Amino acid sequence: MKLTEQFTRRADNKLNYSxxxxxxxxxxxxxxxxxxxxxxxxxxxxACHEGNYLVxxxxxxxxxxxxGPSAPGQ
Numbered sequence: 001m002k003l004t005e006q007f008t009r010r011a012d013n014k015l016n017y018s019x020x021x022x023x024x025x026x027x028x029x030x031x032x033x034x035x036x037x038x039x040x041x042x043x044x045x046x047a048c049h050e051g052n053y054l055v056x057x058x059x060x061x062x063x064x065x066x067x068g069p070s071a072p073g074q
Contacts, residue, residue: 001026013039 002022007015015037022030 002030010036 004020004022006018008018010016016034017037018032018034020030020032021027
């Protein structure tokens, strides 16, 4: 499999993100996807989050803060 990613600046506040996947044993021809990205957009890595313990820790911390000043460590 071959993955090619490209970021192209289209304006001061706009990027085009595209990727092309070539996998001859699976697809008859390579295929491409594109998405515009604008300044101010929140950028997130699109990936599987299984086993991402950081997300669990962040949420646990937020739940503790929501409990207010009586929570341990406050």
